Amino acid sequence: MPAAAAAVAAGLATGPGSRVTRFAKSTAASVTPVRPGKTHTLSPLDNAMERHTVHVVLYCRAAPGLDREQLKESLSEVLSLYPAMTGRLTRREGGEGPPAEAEPAQRGWVVKCNDAGVRMVDARAAATLDEWLATATGDEEMDLLYYEPMGPEPYIWSPFYVQLTEFADKSYALGLSCTHIHNDPTAAALFFQAWAAAHRRTTSTYPPFLHAPAFEVSPASPPPAPPLLAEKSGAASPASADAAAMSSATFHFPAPAVRALLSSLEPGTTPFAALAALFWLRITGAADGERELTLALDFRKRMYAPLPWGYYGSVVHFTCARADLASGLPAVAAALDAHVAGVPEEDLWRAVEWLHARQQQEGAAAGAFQMYGPELTCVALDHVPMYGAEFEAGAPPARVSCRVGGAAGEGLVIVLPAAEVGEARDVVVTLPAEATARVCRDGEVFRHGAQVVFGAKAGKEA
Numbered sequence: 001m002p003a004a005a006a007a008v009a010a011g012l013a014t015g016p017g018s019r020v021t022r023f024a025k026s027t028a029a030s031v032t033p034v035r036p037g038k039t040h041t042l043s044p045l046d047n048a049m050e051r052h053t054v055h056v057v058l059y060c061r062a063a064p065g066l067d068r069e070q071l072k073e074s075l076s077e078v079l080s081l082y083p084a085m086t087g088r089l090t091r092r093e094g095g096e097g098p099p100a101e102a103e104p105a106q107r108g109w110v111v112k113c114n115d116a117g118v119r120m121v122d123a124r125a126a127a128t129l130d131e132w133l134a135t136a137t138g139d140e141e142m143d144l145l146y147y148e149p150m151g152p153e154p155y156i157w158s159p160f161y162v163q164l165t166e167f168a169d170k171s172y173a174l175g176l177s178c179t180h181i182h183n184d185p186t187a188a189a190l191f192f193q194a195w196a197a198a199h200r201r202t203t204s205t206y207p208p209f210l211h212a213p214a215f216e217v218s219p220a221s222p223p224p225a226p227p228l229l230a231e232k233s234g235a236a237s238p239a240s241a242d243a244a245a246m247s248s249a250t251f252h253f254p255a256p257a258v259r260a261l262l263s264s265l266e267p268g269t270t271p272f273a274a275l276a277a278l279f280w281l282r283i284t285g286a287a288d289g290e291r292e293l294t295l296a297l298d299f300r301k302r303m304y305a306p307l308p309w310g311y312y313g314s315v316v317h318f319t320c321a322r323a324d325l326a327s328g329l330p331a332v333a334a335a336l337d338a339h340v341a342g343v344p345e346e347d348l349w350r351a352v353e354w355l356h357a358r359q360q361q362e363g364a365a366a367g368a369f370q371m372y373g374p375e376l377t378c379v380a381l382d383h384v385p386m387y388g389a390e391f392e393a394g395a396p397p398a399r400v401s402c403r404v405g406g407a408a409g410e411g412l413v414i415v416l417p418a419a420e421v422g423e424a425r426d427v428v429v430t431l432p433a434e435a436t437a438r439v440c441r442d443g444e445v446f447r448h449g450a451q452v453v454f455g456a457k458a459g460k461e462a
Contacts, residue, residue, distance in 0.1 A: 181314075253424060
């Protein structure tokens, strides 16, 4: 059977004209067996993310110790530290399912750590890494990732997919896709740090911390619904056609550009608030009136008892910021900073308690709802140490990209660190196609020093 036909038969084919060819699918297993009967209970925050996926791409330049077989070997090594990654999901309903190591059986998703492995896809790209970075579109970058949605039998479905794509110059793109039930973007990005440490046979700076009771709650009475989550849980799901009409682009802001932007704003303004405000204003085009923007904040280090960076799971808190868009960029950025600084930990726990109570009272009947969106949402990830994943000592990634799936509606803006570190930032937008094309032409965005890395498809710019 010809290679192209085999790829189609295996479900590996990319779109017409793609420069990426997927040619094999296999399973990567841990080198260390997991103790029989081990399970990992997922928190209320994890369970709430059922409709979302996380996608991270790490670009590594060619190096003597970087080849496909060595990467597969070190992946199997690091999976020994992540027994939940190689397991399979099962849903516990009203005491059904496997008991979780002396914990009371409660409704929700549980991971059976059964060493089933993660799905591995091999691919090649008909371009060098530099050619790819200079010419690929945001949508084309998704060809470096592989994911199969959960089917009716989750106990045989792999929640994690790793795609190894070799470029023409022997550089590699390492693409990780997973269900958000398991990992938030921070946990997914830091998995690469552990993988790189295993590849170099050293210890990771951010080892995994699998501690299911971290968000264990038992509210004495049904807690009130947080207004934002109540609104989300009652919102109609975007049509599948709306989801298909979303498009992505990545903007790079070099350190001098960010410094110049910050110098035009109020003293103390953070790069996140500055860029979130800039894109909020340019995406909405609103000239007056107070508006709301949903912010997604990683709470690992914002808690009274901070969680380790390597915490395995979701610690994303959604909060609603308000600003008068007619007041201008400096005031809007200041309002975002003030809101972020003032979000109390109690808000996170109220959300956890309400999600837990909803999950226990209704179980699967409650139905997952959209957490990222459908309103415009901005994710703060520029504090996450994404560029520490050195598969070769002294050689950080050339670029790291991150997206969240299932964010149909008004769209998603993700603020990330950039390869130069310091003040430099990358901003990934996933918006309705016409909005993405419009922002990619926005003169005000470029006036502040933006460079389009992965732009909109040419056909969508008209």
